[in-house]
Amino acid sequence: MARRITPESDIYDSERLGYQRSSSHKPDLIFPAETAADVREAVAHAAAHDLPVAVQATGHGLARAAEGGVLITTGRLNAVHVNPQTRTAHIEAGAPWSTVIEAAAVHGLAPLSGSAPAVGAASYTLGGGIGLMARTYGYAADHVRAVDVVTADGESHVATPDHDADLYWAMLGGRGAIGIATSLEIDLVPVTTLYGGALLFDTFDAVHAWREWLAHVPEEMTSSVAVIPFPDGRRRTQVRIAYLGEDGDSLIAPLRRHQPLTDTVKDIPYTATATIHNDPTEPAAYQSSHTLLRELPAEAVEVARNQTTNVVEIRHLGGALSRPVRPNAIGNRDAHFLYGIVTRGPEVPPVHEKTAEALEEWSTGGHALNFLYAAHATPEAVRTAFDPETYQRLRALKATYDPADLFRHTHVIEGP
Ligand SMILES: Cc1cc2nc3c(=O)[nH]c(=O)nc-3n(C[C@H](O)[C@H](O)[C@H](O)COP(=O)(O)OP(=O)(O)OC[C@H]3O[C@@H](n4cnc5c(N)ncnc54)[C@H](O)[C@@H]3O)c2cc1C
Known part of the structure; x- marks a missing residue:
């Protein structure tokens, strides 16, 4: 028992x-x-x-x-087995990315992990997964071979594109509303090192420099920018770099010309990629919201200029994220930027709504499921994480696999 x-x-x-x-x-x-x-x-x-x-x-x-x-x-259901011949990993539901990264590195491989290695690999992947190599390889969800899932009737299924294909399709995006994954089989990529790190600038204008520089970067470059209030009262701009191509120094030279305060960008092992974003590791009360953008004009950057108390993060999307590989429910492939803000504390200050309103003109109207948290993970927002036809199909499959809505303490998929 x-x-x-x-x-x-x-x-x-x-x-x-x-x-x-x-x-x-x-x-x-x-x-x-x-x-x-x-x-x-x-x-x-x-x-x-x-x-x-x-x-x-x-x-x-x-x-x-x-x-x-x-x-x-699921923290104790956390085993990870790498098969170097098939370049795959079998990951149990509670394994954090850090375990997968270490196990894969032994074989010269890497998973499509994100900014924080403490995040759960299975849930990140089932929610899409916009990783450090996202523009090169696409969503982590696009590289899943099989999902072991327990449905609301208590039965186990091994869902693949060829077997229980509806369940496989729905779990990759619909996630916890459809069933509980006990493990996944995911593809790994042959990456041991990348050119990565962060450039820290003293000025907000560095965000504009980053935005202009993006016009010239290839898909092998995945980058983001964060504007962060520091304890000394100043705001600093951090440009995060993860590059898989040749001659990274030349590619980022235009950014370096803006004289960063610190510069950690160099060839690093994939096992050190937590240092690119340096996300906080301690549990905390925070609120986070985001808007997916079709484009990032200078006016959209300016929305963040006077936001002195919250963190602003803009991730560059596009590239392989726009192209599905295997069938799944992941939507919003037309988004080119994810514009997020984070505030400390349990309350939701007005800056969240004001930012969304100010960005509306450039918004796709969608959301990324993985970045819908707490107060912002409303059923209406979850609906926009999917294309309309996809959402209707998810609703029908929700009715098939969980008719009593047992799995309702998650990102809600409404019944038909
Ligand atoms: C600091 C930080 C950095 C992040 N960086 C990135 C990033 O770079 N890219 C990105 O895409 N996302 C990122 N995220 C978002 C993250 O991927 C998602 O929030 C993800 O869902 C977290 O998974 P978890 O298992 O750690 O969290 P949990 O809170 O344990 O789970 C989150 C959700 O997943 C569901 N779930 C959990 N386990 C299962 C399961 N076994 N089967 C079905 N459903 C399940 C739960 O119902 C819950 O709704 C980041 C989040 C944080 C806080």
Whole structure:
């Protein structure tokens, strides 16, 4: 029988709390899964008692916090096996990217991981996955060979493009609203080093320099910019670089001409790529929202000029992200920029709404599921993470695989 943790337990809080602290799951019962059988048992228990189910790996992407019901935690279901012959990795649901990166590097390979290695690899991938090499290789979800999934009836499926193909299609995008993945088989890429790091500038105008420079970069270059308030009261602009082509020094020379305060860009092993963004690693209460843009004119950059208390992050998309590889539900492939802001604390200050309004003119109207958190992960926003026909197909498959809406403490797919 699978282990269970109740609210009276000493480890109840440590088990339920994750990275995001603006809200948190407060279930009546936690199943700390160690095996796929534990996940099946937890889902069968929930179905038998008509209880909603939430699932959490690291809590980096909390959408809708559970009040009561069942929480399945996957932190102990975290094995990773790399097959160097097929250039694939079998990753269990709770493995963070850091484990996958280390295991793949032994064989001269790398996964399509993102800015923070502590993020859960399975959930990131099922939500799309816009990684450090995104413009070269596309979404992580486009490189999934199989998803082992437990559906709301407590049954296990191995979903591939050829077997349980509807379920495979829906899990890659629909994620936790459709079923609970217990493991994935993902492609790895032959990358051991990349030209990467960050340039830190003292001026906001460096954002414009980055924007203009993008007109000349190839798909092998994936970069982003962040404007960050520092403890000394100044705001600094950080340009993050991840490049897989030749002669990176020449390519970024126009940026270096703006005299960065610090410059860490050089050839680095893929295992050191956490240093490119240097994302915070400590759990915290924060609110984050974003707008997907078709284009980034200078006026759109200016929207951030006087935002002194929040972090602004603009990621350059496009390239291979625009081109599907295998069938899946990932949408918004027309977006060329992801413009995000982050504020500290549990409240949602007006800057989130004001920024979205100011950017509306250039917005695709869509959202990236992986970047829809907490208060901003509304059903209306989730709907825009998909193309309209895709969303209708997801709704029909939700009705097939989870007719009682057991999986509702996640990014919500409405029933038909
Ligand atoms: C600091 C930071 C950096 C980030 N960088 C990037 C980035 O570079 N690129 C990018 O694309 N995203 C990025 N993200 C977003 C991140 O990929 C998503 O939030 C992702 O969902 C987090 O997964 P998790 O397992 O760590 O989080 P969790 O909060 O544990 O899970 C998030 C969601 O996934 C669902 N889920 C979890 N496990 C399963 C499962 N086994 N089966 C089905 N559904 C499941 C849950 O229902 C939950 O809604 C970042 C987030 C943070 C906080």
